[in-house]
Amino acid sequence: MMDRPTGILAVGVGGQGIILATEILSELALSAGFDVKKSEVHGMSQRGGAVLAAVRFGEKVYSPLITEGEADYLLAFEKLEALRNINYLTPDGVLIANNREIYPAPVAAGLMDYPSDIEERLRKCAKNLVLLDAMELAFKAGHPRTLNVVLLGVLSTFLKIPVELWEKTIRRRVPGKAIDANMRAFHLGREQRREE
Amino acid sequence: MAKVVLSGNEAVARGAYEAGVHIATAYPGTPSTEILENIGRHYPEVYAEWAPNEKVAVEVAMGASFGGARSLAAMKHVGVNVAADPMFSFAYTGINGGFILVSADDPSMHSSQNEQDNRQYGKFAKLPVLEPSDSQEVKEFVILGYQISERFNTPVIIRLTTRVSHSKSVVELGERKEVPIKPYVKDPAKYIVMPHHARLLHRELEERLKKLKAFSEATEVNRIEWGNREIGIVTDSISYQYAKEVFPDATVLKLGMVFPFPDKKVRELAAAVEKIYVVEENEPFIEEHIRMLGIPCIGKDKVPILYELNQKRVREAFFGKSKREEIDISDLPPRPPALCPGCPHRSVYYAAHKLKLTVTGDIGCYTLGTMPPLDAMDTCICMGASIGNAFGLELAQGKNFSKKMIATIGDSTFIHSGMTGLAEVAYNKGITTVVILDNGVTAMTGGQQHPATGKTLRGETTRKLDFVALAKAMGIEKVYETDAYNLKEVKERLKEATTADEPVVIVNKGKCILERRGEKFVPFAVDAEKCIGCKICLGLGCPAISFDKEKNKAQIDPILCVGTACTLCSQVCPTEAIGEMEGK
Ligand SMILES: Cc1ncc(C[n+]2csc(CCOP(=O)(O)OP(=O)(O)O)c2C)c(N)n1
Numbered sequence A: 001m002m003d004r005p006t007g008i009l010a011v012g013v014g015g016q017g018i019i020l021a022t023e024i025l026s027e028l029a030l031s032a033g034f035d036v037k038k039s040e041v042h043g044m045s046q047r048g049g050a051v052l053a054a055v056r057f058g059e060k061v062y063s064p065l066i067t068e069g070e071a072d073y074l075l076a077f078e079k080l081e082a083l084r085n086i087n088y089l090t091p092d093g094v095l096i097a098n099n100r101e102i103y104p105a106p107v108a109a110g111l112m113d114y115p116s117d118i119e120e121r122l123r124k125c126a127k128n129l130v131l132l133d134a135m136e137l138a139f140k141a142g143h144p145r146t147l148n149v150v151l152l153g154v155l156s157t158f159l160k161i162p163v164e165l166w167e168k169t170i171r172r173r174v175p176g177k178a179i180d181a182n183m184r185a186f187h188l189g190r191e192q193r194r195e196e
Numbered sequence B: 001m002a003k004v005v006l007s008g009n010e011a012v013a014r015g016a017y018e019a020g021v022h023i024a025t026a027y028p029g030t031p032s033t034e035i036l037e038n039i040g041r042h043y044p045e046v047y048a049e050w051a052p053n054e055k056v057a058v059e060v061a062m063g064a065s066f067g068g069a070r071s072l073a074a075m076k077h078v079g080v081n082v083a084a085d086p087m088f089s090f091a092y093t094g095i096n097g098g099f100i101l102v103s104a105d106d107p108s109m110h111s112s113q114n115e116q117d118n119r120q121y122g123k124f125a126k127l128p129v130l131e132p133s134d135s136q137e138v139k140e141f142v143i144l145g146y147q148i149s150e151r152f153n154t155p156v157i158i159r160l161t162t163r164v165s166h167s168k169s170v171v172e173l174g175e176r177k178e179v180p181i182k183p184y185v186k187d188p189a190k191y192i193v194m195p196h197h198a199r200l201l202h203r204e205l206e207e208r209l210k211k212l213k214a215f216s217e218a219t220e221v222n223r224i225e226w227g228n229r230e231i232g233i234v235t236d237s238i239s240y241q242y243a244k245e246v247f248p249d250a251t252v253l254k255l256g257m258v259f260p261f262p263d264k265k266v267r268e269l270a271a272a273v274e275k276i277y278v279v280e281e282n283e284p285f286i287e288e289h290i291r292m293l294g295i296p297c298i299g300k301d302k303v304p305i306l307y308e309l310n311q312k313r314v315r316e317a318f319f320g321k322s323k324r325e326e327i328d329i330s331d332l333p334p335r336p337p338a339l340c341p342g343c344p345h346r347s348v349y350y351a352a353h354k355l356k357l358t359v360t361g362d363i364g365c366y367t368l369g370t371m372p373p374l375d376a377m378d379t380c381i382c383m384g385a386s387i388g389n390a391f392g393l394e395l396a397q398g399k400n401f402s403k404k405m406i407a408t409i410g411d412s413t414f415i416h417s418g419m420t421g422l423a424e425v426a427y428n429k430g431i432t433t434v435v436i437l438d439n440g441v442t443a444m445t446g447g448q449q450h451p452a453t454g455k456t457l458r459g460e461t462t463r464k465l466d467f468v469a470l471a472k473a474m475g476i477e478k479v480y481e482t483d484a485y486n487l488k489e490v491k492e493r494l495k496e497a498t499t500a501d502e503p504v505v506i507v508n509k510g511k512c513i514l515e516r517r518g519e520k521f522v523p524f525a526v527d528a529e530k531c532i533g534c535k536i537c538l539g540l541g542c543p544a545i546s547f548d549k550e551k552n553k554a555q556i557d558p559i560l561c562v563g564t565a566c567t568l569c570s571q572v573c574p575t576e577a578i579g580e581m582e583g584k
């Protein structure tokens, strides 16, 4: 029997750099010598809807999708989306979640409340949880758009892929003038884990 | 050659490039849009264009094929309905240069109005259908498709689905093989489908299908992957991946060419295995063929006909529901899409809502005008339907009803198939009011150029369609332009138009805000002292505005708000509490 591929699911809101993060992950997996597949739903995400992108890598990957109970890592760019997608996590999967809130339309309009117990529920459901203020770290790195790379930094501490390969792949994929900020973001993300 | 990770759509573009394709055309539509975007961006050797609609795209690619070039037309599944008329004739005439139609279907309707299964078009129009299962196959099947097309004198359909088009996998790149453009030879018996030609062409077509069936029996893309002999699985497209994941040890007949159907391969499988499972998305296309051969199989009895499959759904279809405990998340607020902050479409729907108009809608970003709180749309059927629907309602319900009604249609959609609807209104003495939402781009599908933007697919300057002149040329006298960010003007014009006893066209102008990303705007803010908590501004449904219940005040997110580009909320605020940030 072949080993099951490793599954990483990235979730959040349109415009948060989720697609680029998973692009980086799939290139990384390829250059680390794995078979890799990636899928995404970005239908109306540009208009503030939810975004979901999946990367699976291993010796051989068939389906590009991650279904419930198959995400070894859930990379959540927003807290509510973390909880919404919690059922995708494997029983001992790792949840890396940005603790920022982005109000969905019914909350903004005052028709519904943004749940106040999300962190509590996340702690209860996810055995392995890294909850961080990734947005603050992104600002610290020099640009809010490096949010995605901060989260990749945290993730990198869990995966057995050499740091140099991460750095090289990120360098290749982010805009030229943003390389320094992204490198800082990546390492701020990595340190976050060490501080746990 | 190098290995890269490509989406299925990127692989179509790459395959077209390597196959020496000369001419590629498309009308955008999810999940097919990136095919032409990628050809346009990466492969200058291939002529690439946006056509005004799918029918024109096929007609152009067909003409190019008659002219000896290798050509490609790409579209989403429902686009093939629009292009069906020329496609059915194209099956009769056959090709000169190779031709491929790429149909990108959307099981689960991630961004579509139906989940029609375009494998059926192969059988219906009598055209071979190839179905790749990952990006490497997509590229190879495009190259194979041109070989089939030219060897058998037939157009070829490549059917993708959202998961083939939009998922990425590893592809080994190859070189482009230049193919010379063949001479054009006048041949009325081939290219003119008058009845007496068509009768002969149909006979040839039936002969061709027999040869294609023999090819389908022999080709490596229809192959049996031998495993254990208990279960034989017949599958195609992305379902193959799910089947392999769920049944790693089973024998699998992988169909890369589902039409014409390889009967003998199924018989060979049936003779070797105990039972046959058919794993396919949506319609029982393969299953019906197998049953027709008198071979029993298990398919739609277990595998759902609705929505796309995945490994979990396939597993549960055959082994029963998993017992995993689900964490209850049903209480969470949903995150529906909305018109962007500063969207130029907002004012029309806000005004229509306030004026309590009946609104026939159409397909595009502006379909979001149906979402609360705007809630200002009555119908949305298919591209271009808004105008015909409005005139039909007018005929059924009378002119007084029509005076409280508008048809709203995007600029790209109007060119796609709204122009004929407007001719109908003008010609048959309608009084329908048509609002063309001119945001200067095909926004819904990611911002493509169209005939009224003045730019081609590759960004070159070109002629620009003039909506006002066009409407006037149809004989409509009352034609107005409105500023999408002047709510009063929009409202007045709508009021006036809906009292008129003649057809009115309003061209509502405002550039899609995503097309103005480089510009600097000053965001607006709410002056808490002036805000009386009336919530009127929330009626705009702008994602930048939210309501702070504790303070009983509206607030604006300065990162989302485009303020000075829009100003709509400041126009509706009764206490002038909203304006530029300074001093607030
Ligand atoms: C026959 C068909 N082709 C393509 C599509 C995909 N599609 C949906 S909306 C749209 C474009 C809408 O553009 P426009 O009318 O300019 O409105 P906007 O999104 O810019 O507001 C397209 C191409 C479709 N639904 N049906």
Ligand code: SF4
Pocket: A047, B338, B339, B340, B342, B343, B344, B345, B365, B366, B439, B443, B444, B512, B513, B514
């Ligand atoms: S993309 Fe453009 S047209 Fe579409 S909702 Fe946003 S601003 Fe409006």
Ligand code: SF4
Pocket: B341, B342, B524, B540, B542, B543, B544, B545, B556, B560, B561, B562, B563, B564, B566, B567, B568, B569, B570
């Ligand atoms: S000006 Fe008002 S309506 Fe326009 S984007 Fe900003 S908050 Fe939204």
